[in-house]
Amino acid sequence: QKEVEQNSGPLSVPEGAIASLNCTYSDRVSQSFFWYRQYSGKSPELIMSIYSNGDKEDGRFTAQLNKASQYVSLLIRDSQPSDSATYLCAVNVQSSASKIIFGSGTRLSIRP
Amino acid sequence: NAGVTQTPKFRILKIGQSMTLQCTQDMNHNYMYWYRQDPGMGLKLIYYSVGAGITDKGEVPNGYNVSRSTTEDFPLRLELAAPSQTSVYFCASSPTPGPKNIQYFGAGTRLSVL
Numbered sequence: 001q002k003e004v005e006q007n008s009g010p011l012s013v014p015e016g017a018i019a020s021l022n023c024t025y026s027d028r029v030s031q032s033f034f035w036y037r038q039y040s041g042k043s044p045e046l047i048m049s050i051y052s053n054g055d056k057e058d059g060r061f062t063a064q065l066n067k068a069s070q071y072v073s074l075l076i077r078d079s080q081p082s083d084s085a086t087y088l089c090a091v092n093v094q095s096s097a098s099k100i101i102f103g104s105g106t107r108l109s110i111r112p
Numbered sequence: 113n114a115g116v117t118q119t120p121k122f123r124i125l126k127i128g129q130s131m132t133l134q135c136t137q138d139m140n141h142n143y144m145y146w147y148r149q150d151p152g153m154g155l156k157l158i159y160y161s162v163g164a165g166i167t168d169k170g171e172v173p174n175g176y177n178v179s180r181s182t183t184e185d186f187p188l189r190l191e192l193a194a195p196s197q198t199s200v201y202f203c204a205s206s207p208t209p210g211p212k213n214i215q216y217f218g219a220g221t222r223l224s225v226l
Contacts, residue, residue: 006154034212043202043217044155090215094147098143098162098209099164101171 001003002028004091005098006103014111019076021106023089033065034090035070038105044088048074118203118218125193125225133188133221135203140207143206144186145215146170146178148199155202161186164208184226 005024014021021035032051036044048063049089050072052057056063062075076083089103119134137144142163147155147170155159157170158164161180164174175197190197200222 002153008152032210032216040118043220045217050211051173075203083177092210092213098206098213099160099168099170099217100145100213101157102147102155 003043003093003096004089004103006087006089006106008104010109011106012111013079014018015081017031017079019044019075019083019108019110020080020087021087021108023074023091023103024070025072025089025093027091027093028070030070030091030093032092033063034073034101035061035063035072036088036090036099036102038086038088040085043102047087050054054090073086076108082111084108084110103110116203116205116216116218118201118221120221121219122222123224125190125223127193127195127225128191130189131192131193131203133190133203133223135186135188136184137186137203137205137216137220138184139207139216140183141207141208141216142183143204144180145182145204145206145212146176146186146188147202147204148172148197149202149220150199158188158201195225197223198225199223 038044050063086105145160146158157179204217
């Protein structure tokens, strides 16, 4: 079982709709969860981080964490063409706060 | 505003050659990371460091070596390049572990081994 799993996509969403990206992780002691956005040919940049169960909102982005189900998601409201990118889920693993593992990423395409 | 600087940006190696990928950060971060990203894939952790003199293996350390003699620099060494090491390499740094371990990435080094 991979430590961090994401659907590779591509996920195609119409402009203005809600995009929902999902991530599951295997290490039950993981405490820190991150979503990074990566445009083609560029380096990853942080979108959201979440540490506690529940929802965390920042503008059009909402991160959701369910530690019991080992599941973290990212919702993007009012999707824009500029949101078209690969979204990477990252988690700390093996009781190490500093060891961060990434999923394989989900490609998101916003169609006009 | 340099942040994390990686050199070179591009490199072509022949099989069996060696090289060092340079990474330096000017943010006084203790934590530094090396990842590789194969086409269409996520990032795989190669090595990481929690401070000068301390390094640890990640998911895919075979074929690589690192050192951390200063807080600023975290070079990645390839001793005997193989085609399987063709990838984009990202260096990242972070100010703190735990829930606020936000990583800042360099622009990447694109390496081809032929």
